[in-house]
Amino acid sequence: MSLSRNDVAKVGLLARLALSDADLDTMTRELSTIVGFVGQLEQIDTADVAPLAHPLDTQNVFRADVPKPSLTTAEALQSAPRHDGECFLVPAVLGDTGAA
Amino acid sequence: MTATPTAAAPFTTVIGLEVHVQLQTRTKLFCGCSTTFGAPPNTHVCPTCLGLPGSLPVMNRTAFELAVRAALALGCKIAPFTKWDRKNYFYPDLPKGYQISQFDLPFSSEGALEVVDPKGALSRNVRITRVHLEEDAGKSMHDEAAGTGDTRIDLNRAGTPLCEIVTEPDLRSPQEARAWLNELKLLLVYLGVSDCNMQEGSLRVDANVNLHIPCDGGRIAKTPIVEIKNMNSFRSVERALVYEVARQYEEWQATKAEMGKTPKQTRGWDDPAGVTRAQRHKEESSDYRYFPEPDLVPVAVSDEWLAATREAMGDPPSVLRQKLAATWKIPAYDADVLVNQGRELVAYFEDLAERVGEGKVASNWMQQDVLRTLNERGGSIDAFPVRPATVADIIGRVAKGDFDTSRAREIFAEVLGSGRTVDEVVASMGIAAVDDDELITLCRELLAENPRVVADVKGGKEQAAAGLIGQAKKKNPNVNPGKVRAMCLDLIRQM
Numbered sequence: 320m321s322l323s324r325n326d327v328a329k330v331g332l333l334a335r336l337a338l339s340d341a342d343l344d345t346m347t348r349e350l351s352t353i354v355g356f357v358g359q360l361e362q363i364d365t366a367d368v369a370p371l372a373h374p375l376d377t378q379n380v381f382r383a384d385v386p387k388p389s390l391t392t393a394e395a396l397q398s399a400p401r402h403d404g405e406c407f408l409v410p411a412v413l414g415d416t417g418a419a
Numbered sequence: 420m421t422a423t424p425t426a427a428a429p430f431t432t433v434i435g436l437e438v439h440v441q442l443q444t445r446t447k448l449f450c451g452c453s454t455t456f457g458a459p460p461n462t463h464v465c466p467t468c469l470g471l472p473g474s475l476p477v478m479n480r481t482a483f484e485l486a487v488r489a490a491l492a493l494g495c496k497i498a499p500f501t502k503w504d505r506k507n508y509f510y511p512d513l514p515k516g517y518q519i520s521q522f523d524l525p526f527s528s529e530g531a532l533e534v535v536d537p538k539g540a541l542s543r544n545v546r547i548t549r550v551h552l553e554e555d556a557g558k559s560m561h562d563e564a565a566g567t568g569d570t571r572i573d574l575n576r577a578g579t580p581l582c583e584i585v586t587e588p589d590l591r592s593p594q595e596a597r598a599w600l601n602e603l604k605l606l607l608v609y610l611g612v613s614d615c616n617m618q619e620g621s622l623r624v625d626a627n628v629n630l631h632i633p634c635d636g637g638r639i640a641k642t643p644i645v646e647i648k649n650m651n652s653f654r655s656v657e658r659a660l661v662y663e664v665a666r667q668y669e670e671w672q673a674t675k676a677e678m679g680k681t682p683k684q685t686r687g688w689d690d691p692a693g694v695t696r697a698q699r700h701k702e703e704s705s706d707y708r709y710f711p712e713p714d715l716v717p718v719a720v721s722d723e724w725l726a727a728t729r730e731a732m733g734d735p736p737s738v739l740r741q742k743l744a745a746t747w748k749i750p751a752y753d754a755d756v757l758v759n760q761g762r763e764l765v766a767y768f769e770d771l772a773e774r775v776g777e778g779k780v781a782s783n784w785m786q787q788d789v790l791r792t793l794n795e796r797g798g799s800i801d802a803f804p805v806r807p808a809t810v811a812d813i814i815g816r817v818a819k820g821d822f823d824t825s826r827a828r829e830i831f832a833e834v835l836g837s838g839r840t841v842d843e844v845v846a847s848m849g850i851a852a853v854d855d856d857e858l859i860t861l862c863r864e865l866l867a868e869n870p871r872v873v874a875d876v877k878g879g880k881e882q883a884a885a886g887l888i889g890q891a892k893k894k895n896p897n898v899n900p901g902k903v904r905a906m907c908l909d910l911i912r913q914m
Contacts, residue, residue, distance in 0.1 A: 372502040377716045384444050384481035387451025395464045405460045406571035409511040
């Protein structure tokens with residue numbers, strides 16, 4: 320299995336990475352190698368193996384529905400590149416790429 | 420464009436819904452921050468819901484249990500094993516860069532909820548594809564006036580537990596979609612799963628709709644599926660669907676475009692303008708690059724746990740309607756009206772019916788007097804000042820013949836308006852039980868003044884006695900019409 324340049328360009332877009340033509344060449348080559356390496360797993364017969372949902376053999380970890388103190392607004396905003404004392408500020412969202 | 424639906428549409432409308440409801444928990448899904456609505460921005464946030472490095476989610480047990488309760492009430496199969504997945508996308512109100520949701524192993528699937536009209540005009544079984552548990556995103560606020568200004572982000576809502584309910588495309592009209600949503604909301608509110616307050620965003624609906632149009636040669640053309648968003652009330656859902664159905668039919672007539680040839684479109688409902696407008700093209704599911712959430716362990720639901728949840732659930736509205744109709748011998752229509760008003764009103768009715776001993780009488784009073792005045796006044800039935808004991812007292816005095824029903828309703832209104840007791844109101848209105856001697860005297864007078872009526876009744880026309888009631892009430896407003904009629908007939912027979 321190998322990746323096309325278009326595959327890599329699409330993944331780059333989804334990851335919001337600006338890739339130059341040179342980057343795309345490098346990434347396509349390197350990612351194809353990685354995917355090819357992982358692809359060796361396909362040689363193993365997994366017909367009778369249940370998919371692994373989680374590596375830990377633990378289930379049903381819950382907490383009680385009891386409120387705990389939150390951060391103060393100042394603490395919450397302190398590492399934000401920009402804020403107005405109440406909210407995080409981000410550039411106006413134009414192209415709507417969010418999901419439901 | 421005109422968006423008038425045709426009376427007999429030459430096509431079948433196909434609608435499926437996707438509903439998100441906020442679960443009634445005190446804290447968020449993965450952290451102890453409060454879910455209370457309306458707090459100042461970014462005051463209910465912590466490292467976990469801000470997605471700060473090194474923080475880890477831990478599942479809220481109540482959220483999971485409420486979600487299971489909702490799924491059980493919708494007749495879903497509960498998966499014995501379920502896990503969570505990351506749904507990856509970038510948006511400023513999603514601090515982690517992924518939403519923790521459920522992809523291939525949702526905790527429940529394959530249910531159904533019927534929409535039933537007691538008059539039988541509307542009844543459809545709507546299949547539920549799946550119900551899953553996920554976290555909400557934060558809120559983006561755009562300053563429309565500033566145009567290119569900043570977008571402000573409030574993350575109080577980020578991480579709030581949501582139950583996503585997806586239906587099969589089983590609905591066949593906008594009206595049906597609205598009726599079904601009403602039933603769903605009633606169910607979830609009854610079971611304490613969600614308050615379903617649309618103004619506060621506790622319930623959000625997206626609708627998928629397209630048309631199946633019969634063509635020459637028996638082929639069915641299917642128009643491209645459109646997903647409608649931004650509907651803020653069930654009325655908006657109905658209006659948006661009515662508009663969209665007409666729009667799709669016009670578009671199909673113009674372009675003959677069919678499903679599959681164009682990508683699925685998302686349109687936003689513009690309520691003031693009454694139109695849907697094209698939005699971005701929906702990303703393909705694979706673009707979300709789902710993968711198992713490594714920070715949460717799976718959940719295995721045992722039979723004992725399920726049984727306990729079922730036990731604690733209480734009756735859903737559909738069962739309660741039947742029980743109410745059977746227990747109190749009231750028509751299905753009455754049971755429907757009462758149940759649709761919510762659990763508290765049903766409790767009020769049952770208290771009243773118990774005291775009165777007659778379900779239909781209690782039901783009539785509920786619908787004619789209690790509900791009507793409650794709707795006029797606003798507020799909840801629990802805060803309604805006239806309690807069942809008082810209504811039962813008034814009804815009891817009617818049964819004893821102290822006064823008639825129309826008088827009783829005046830007394831009810833006066834007790835409600837003045838806050839006085841029934842005895843005080845009865846005294847102040849000059850209502851005193853008319854004793855039998857008084858009644859005989861009054862009836863004799865009536866008969867003496869109305870020889871014509873006496874003759875008619877003697878001639879076999881008993882209904883002529885009805886003409887005496889109004890005159891009797893003029894002489895004494897406290898007389899019981901039924902007693903006057905019976906007494907007059909007796910006296911005439913003795914003449």
